[in-house]
Amino acid sequence: MTATPENEVPPVNAFTIDVEDGISIAMRDRFGKRIAQTQRVLTSTRKILDLLARHDTRATFFVLGQVGEAFPELVREIQVAGHEIGVHGHDHHVFHKLDRQQAREELVRAKSVLEDLTGEKMRGHRAPCFSIDESTSWVLDLLLELGFEYDSSVMPCRGVGYGWPGQSLDIGPMDTPERRQIMQVPLSVTRIGGREVPALGGSYFRLLPLGLSRGIFKRIQAQRPVIMYLHPYELDPEPYPDFYLRELARAPLKTRIRMRSFWLRRKSLMKRYERLLSEFRFGRIDQLISETGNA
Numbered sequence: 001m002t003a004t005p006e007n008e009v010p011p012v013n014a015f016t017i018d019v020e021d022g023i024s025i026a027m028r029d030r031f032g033k034r035i036a037q038t039q040r041v042l043t044s045t046r047k048i049l050d051l052l053a054r055h056d057t058r059a060t061f062f063v064l065g066q067v068g069e070a071f072p073e074l075v076r077e078i079q080v081a082g083h084e085i086g087v088h089g090h091d092h093h094v095f096h097k098l099d100r101q102q103a104r105e106e107l108v109r110a111k112s113v114l115e116d117l118t119g120e121k122m123r124g125h126r127a128p129c130f131s132i133d134e135s136t137s138w139v140l141d142l143l144l145e146l147g148f149e150y151d152s153s154v155m156p157c158r159g160v161g162y163g164w165p166g167q168s169l170d171i172g173p174m175d176t177p178e179r180r181q182i183m184q185v186p187l188s189v190t191r192i193g194g195r196e197v198p199a200l201g202g203s204y205f206r207l208l209p210l211g212l213s214r215g216i217f218k219r220i221q222a223q224r225p226v227i228m229y230l231h232p233y234e235l236d237p238e239p240y241p242d243f244y245l246r247e248l249a250r251a252p253l254k255t256r257i258r259m260r261s262f263w264l265r266r267k268s269l270m271k272r273y274e275r276l277l278s279e280f281r282f283g284r285i286d287q288l289i290s291e292t293g294n295a
């Protein structure tokens with residue numbers, strides 16, 4: 001690891017949150033049942049707002065258009081607290097399942113909901129399930145067409161159902177299929193056991209020992225800003241409602257195991273974030289882009 005020289009302010013890393021209701025997405029995507037966004041997204045996102053306020057830290061919230069429609073007060077709370085708001089799609093459809101027209105409708109709807117609520121232009125985008133890769137790279141041109149200035153969807157590793165290995169690990173302009181460029185803010189990955197993994201978000205961050213996560217953080221930060229991601233439901237330790245548990249009990253074993261895995265170490269996750277926010281400096285993505293001189 002390269003030490004930060006004395007008197008030099010450590011680089012700003014980005015703290016990002018994909019604001020979505022885990023219950024309604026799981027009900028639709030796993031069990032084929034559509035339900036409205038639940039209050040859980042409200043309570044869990046407020047926990048994140050409190051966490052960030054305790055550490056006097058600003059972050060970037062990529063908000064689902066549906067969350068904005070169901071809970072407009074939440075979008076205003078995020079904005080009033082000084083955070084950046086970006087778009088996370090409207091109905092949380094991965095781009096692999098959409099054609100260009102459907103993707104456009106999804107993005108336009110979410111963008112207009114969030115712009116109406118905030119009175120601000122939406123500059124940033126994060127795809128549901130990091131679903132921008134080689135096969136969906138056309139979305140990058142669509143984003144430029146719709147006026148987005150940056151994207152933060154590329155996970156430069158090979159994951160299960162996501163990831164675009166071989167892409168740059170650094171923030172910077174990225175070529176699109178139509179020979180334009182969009183600012184890309186890739187998620188942080190690191191090499192563990194011989195393969196690149198998104199160690200500072202999702203299940204990896206929940207399950208790895210904190211000492212190891214801190215070491216990985218320092219290692220990446222010595223080279224480039226760390227881009228972390230979090231979902232509000234990861235900080236929700238309360239059991240899901242009975243209607244969800246009934247569906248889960250009927251699901252195939254593989255689905256049951258996968259869905260249960262999302263609950264491991266949820267209760268201790270807040271403490272881990274408290275520790276990181278005390279130790280490292282975080283900011284909004286738009287701030288990070290201008291500080292790294294890439295704007």
Ligand SMILES: [Zn+2]
Nearest residue numbers: 018020128129
């Ligand atoms: Zn999402």
